Amino acid sequence: MTNNKKEVSSQEVSPQAVVxxxxxxxxxxxxxxxIHKALxxxxxxxFISVRxxxxxxxxxxxxxxxxxxxxxxxxxxxxxxxxxxxYRVEKLL
Amino acid sequence: xxxxxxxxxxxxxxxxxxxxxxHIMGEEVEFLWHRSTDLLGCDLVILxxxxxYGDYLRSGAIAKFSPIMEKIIPFAKSGGLVMGICNGFQIxxxxxLLPGALMRNSHLRFSCKHVFLRVEQISSPYTQLCHKNEVLxxxxxxxxxxxxxxxxxxxxxxxxxQIVFRYCDANGEVNSESNPNGSINNIAGVCNEEGNxxxxxxxxxxxVEDILGSRDGLRIFESLRTAIAAAATVSNK
Numbered sequence: 001m002t003n004n005k006k007e008v009s010s011q012e013v014s015p016q017a018v019v020x021x022x023x024x025x026x027x028x029x030x031x032x033x034x035i036h037k038a039l040x041x042x043x044x045x046x047f048i049s050v051r052x053x054x055x056x057x058x059x060x061x062x063x064x065x066x067x068x069x070x071x072x073x074x075x076x077x078x079x080x081x082x083x084x085x086x087y088r089v090e091k092l093l
Numbered sequence: 094x095x096x097x098x099x100x101x102x103x104x105x106x107x108x109x110x111x112x113x114x115x116h117i118m119g120e121e122v123e124f125l126w127h128r129s130t131d132l133l134g135c136d137l138v139i140l141x142x143x144x145x146y147g148d149y150l151r152s153g154a155i156a157k158f159s160p161i162m163e164k165i166i167p168f169a170k171s172g173g174l175v176m177g178i179c180n181g182f183q184i185x186x187x188x189x190l191l192p193g194a195l196m197r198n199s200h201l202r203f204s205c206k207h208v209f210l211r212v213e214q215i216s217s218p219y220t221q222l223c224h225k226n227e228v229l230x231x232x233x234x235x236x237x238x239x240x241x242x243x244x245x246x247x248x249x250x251x252x253x254x255q256i257v258f259r260y261c262d263a264n265g266e267v268n269s270e271s272n273p274n275g276s277i278n279n280i281a282g283v284c285n286e287e288g289n290x291x292x293x294x295x296x297x298x299x300x301v302e303d304i305l306g307s308r309d310g311l312r313i314f315e316s317l318r319t320a321i322a323a324a325a326t327v328s329n330k
Binding site: 031 | 150151154158186187192193194196197198199200201241242275
């Protein structure tokens with residue numbers, strides 16, 4: 001019982017990072033354009049533009065070293081295509 | 094020539110390429126499984142079309158880390174012929190062997206139809222039997238074939254003659270009506286600086302006999318056969 005409780009509490013505190021990836025400024029985002037058109041057709045004319053993107057939630061071992069550098073590596077090597085996409089990392093505790 | 098065709102999980106044009114090389118060209122061909130690390134002495138490696146790894150994350154983004162790519166990247170960097178068709182083109186841009194990126198088609202639809210290509214570069218091993226501005230009829234089948242790179246980078250590719258094919262109409266006119274996906278400058282195929290790595294969205298392996306509506310894909314495979322035979326003659330001397 002005690003062990004189980006310990007595991008649960010350690011899971012609760014494992015740090016997380018959220019990575020946001022979107023197309024770089026100046027790169028046409030046809031999905032965003034289409035969504036914007038739909039908003040206008042629905043009468044929501046106050047929205048000037050829409051850009052789409054995606055996000056990733058990463059759960060991280062709490063004793064990880066060098067995590068900022070390693071997060072940056074996974075973003076540039078895999079999660080984003082640096083030719084056309086930019087990314088932003090938010091760390092949560 | 095000996096041709097290797099890579100099969101990733103989700104490749105679906107590997108057998109078409111195999112049939113084109115073996116049954117139509119009468120050349121030796123081997124499948125290269127994505128987990129293998131042996132190129133079996135092939136003169137040319139083809140990364141075929143399909144949806145490697147389900148197109149998860151981005152087209153080609155996961156395939157670039159497969160074991161066979163660890164052999165293909167140094168093979169390409171040492172001058173080996175590597176051709177990426179459709180999803181293969183996406184993999185080659187993802188792993189950095191080719192410049193630019195392939196984005197979602199500007200109209201957001203999957204597009205499957207015959208298109209016309211104008212041959213822009215004929216000093217390439219992939220097109221050396223073609224005439225300058227020759228028009229080839231070859232089909233496309235993709236949702237993410239919208240070639241993109243930043244303006245100054247595109248200019249560098251144009252200046253270096255790395256644009257090999259452009260979408261055009263039946264008369265060879267390059268215009269926005271003949272652009273099926275929004276690609277910048279109607280680009281349908283590019284090569285690396287050295288010319289040994291080519292990526293193209295259209296499928297030449299699908300048009301290799303009259304019953305398929307065109308034989309124009311053979312212009313590319315026959316160019317490659319000539320280039321490989323010439324290289325073998327030089328190295329035997």
